Amino acid sequence: MWDSTLRSIGDEPSPIGEEEYYARQRRLFSQLRPGDLLIVTAPHESTRSNDVHYPYRTSSEMLYLCGWEDPEAVFVAFNSGEDWVTSLFVQPKDVLMEIWEGRRPGVDGAKNGWPVDEAYSHKELDERLARMLIQSKRVFVKLGVDSDVDKLVDYEIKSNSRERQKLGIGPVSIVDPSRMINELRLRKSDAEIALMRHSAKIASQAHIQAMANTRPGVGEWQLEGIIEGVFKYCKTSGIAYPSIIGSGENATILHYTVNNDTCNDGEVILIDAGCEYKGYASDITRSWPVNGKFSEAQAEIYDIVLKSQLAAIDACRVGNPYDAPHQAARRVLAEGLIDLGVITQSLDEALESNGELNKWYMHNTGHWLGIDVHDVGVYRPDGEPRLFEEGMVITVEPGLYFGAWRPDVECPERYSNIGIRIEDDVLITSSGPDVLSSDCPKTIANIEAIVGSA
Numbered sequence: 268m269w270d271s272t273l274r275s276i277g278d279e280p281s282p283i284g285e286e287e288y289y290a291r292q293r294r295l296f297s298q299l300r301p302g303d304l305l306i307v308t309a310p311h312e313s314t315r316s317n318d319v320h321y322p323y324r325t326s327s328e329m330l331y332l333c334g335w336e337d338p339e340a341v342f343v344a345f346n347s348g349e350d351w352v353t354s355l356f357v358q359p360k361d362v363l364m365e366i367w368e369g370r371r372p373g374v375d376g377a378k379n380g381w382p383v384d385e386a387y388s389h390k391e392l393d394e395r396l397a398r399m400l401i402q403s404k405r406v407f408v409k410l411g412v413d414s415d416v417d418k419l420v421d422y423e424i425k426s427n428s429r430e431r432q433k434l435g436i437g438p439v440s441i442v443d444p445s446r447m448i449n450e451l452r453l454r455k456s457d458a459e460i461a462l463m464r465h466s467a468k469i470a471s472q473a474h475i476q477a478m479a480n481t482r483p484g485v486g487e488w489q490l491e492g493i494i495e496g497v498f499k500y501c502k503t504s505g506i507a508y509p510s511i512i513g514s515g516e517n518a519t520i521l522h523y524t525v526n527n528d529t530c531n532d533g534e535v536i537l538i539d540a541g542c543e544y545k546g547y548a549s550d551i552t553r554s555w556p557v558n559g560k561f562s563e564a565q566a567e568i569y570d571i572v573l574k575s576q577l578a579a580i581d582a583c584r585v586g587n588p589y590d591a592p593h594q595a596a597r598r599v600l601a602e603g604l605i606d607l608g609v610i611t612q613s614l615d616e617a618l619e620s621n622g623e624l625n626k627w628y629m630h631n632t633g634h635w636l637g638i639d640v641h642d643v644g645v646y647r648p649d650g651e652p653r654l655f656e657e658g659m660v661i662t663v664e665p666g667l668y669f670g671a672w673r674p675d676v677e678c679p680e681r682y683s684n685i686g687i688r689i690e691d692d693v694l695i696t697s698s699g700p701d702v703l704s705s706d707c708p709k710t711i712a713n714i715e716a717i718v719g720s721a
């Protein structure tokens with residue numbers, strides 16, 4: 268059905284290889300010392316109703332360090348003074364459960380196919396982890412994710428206090444390892460970049476299909492079906508976040524996800540949708556006229572947003588502070604709105620934190636992208652803006668939103684209910700910004716050629 272889509276996304280890139288997982292683990296262990304115990308947890312399954320569960324997605328830390336996707340898993344690394352030994356606790360083989368819910372790799376499968384030294388049944392977790400806890404000095408664990416692990420750590424910290432006083436053994440501190448893992452995740456490897464580019468290629472094709480099928484009378488939910496159909500058709504695990512499909516005044520609601528209105532002639536539709544491919548997110552927004560032709564007023568706003576987005580992308584360069592794109596985008600947006608007479612303040616006034624630009628542009632221009640759509644990594648370590656380095660991926664997504672329904676502002680009649688956002692995924696490289704989502708059209712001419720063409 269979407270064979271041209273499959274052709275244009277090209278061959279599937281290789282998944283993250285075993286060597287890369289080991290390298291990630293080594294980079295993390297190099298920041299720890301003998302006696303440290305690292306425990307990487309994952310959330311429990313969550314119930315939708317009765318015996319029906321929500322689709323399971325493990326923790327991003329688990330995905331990053333070993334790639335294990337099934338529930339009831341705990342990754343543990345311990346250094347008793349010799350070297351690091353990694354263990355993965357997994358659901359054991361269980362014929363009855365496998366008949367009902369699917370095959371499990373089990374302990375042997377985990378031992379042979381995953382980047383860990385040892386594998387054990389999850390049933391052995393309490394006993395084995397307790398033994399390691401007693402021998403450890405510092406415990407690196409993110410609390411609040413797996414309540415069973417939390418209880419175990421809490422118990423061992425408290426119950427061994429007498430032993431600890433006598434012999435000086437047993438854990439003395441709990442440290443959250445997230446900051447260290449997040450810092451590693453911020454810089455993407457070549458293999459990760461290949462997966463992210465593929466993820467963005469699929470999302471680009473999904474947007475193109477949605478454009479082609481847009482005409483007055485189509486339902487937001489129908490375009491949602493097409494977008495998410497393409498995601499599935501291209502073998503992704505589905506959406507990276509709930510798709511935002513808003514036409515008319517819905518386009519002026521930043522995180523509109525109800526997607527149950529009809530798209531009408533004369534409206535602009537805004538679609539913000541991305542997929543998760545082999546654990547990596549894409550995040551693309553495009554805005555286009557429902558009837559296939561931008562009105563003069565719509566084109567005026569679109570031009571400003573596109574110009575601001577190009578200026579922001581150009582600011583995505585090694586050595587620039589992470590908020591350089593935001594400053595660039597805001598400046599172009601403000602200048603454009605001053606030219607149109609929407610903003611009556613001076614440029615400097617408009618850009619103030621309480622300036623007029625904030626009425627129509629109220630969010631940031633981007634966020635890190637990776638295993639999570641709002642990926643990890645501190646933006647202002649030690650209070651100073653982080654500088655871009657090669658391998659970082661950030662979204663660039665300026666917008667303007669003229670919600671005529673808003674009681675807090677006087678919306679200019681001419682731009683009533685026009686909502687435009689243009690978002691791409693940008694890789695920082697030594698030779699300048701590399702737009703991973705460049706397959707997705709964004710000039711007025713290119714968009715108008717596609718909308719309604721299906």
Ligand SMILES: [Mn+2]
Nearest residue numbers: 550662664690
């Ligand atoms: Mn985004």
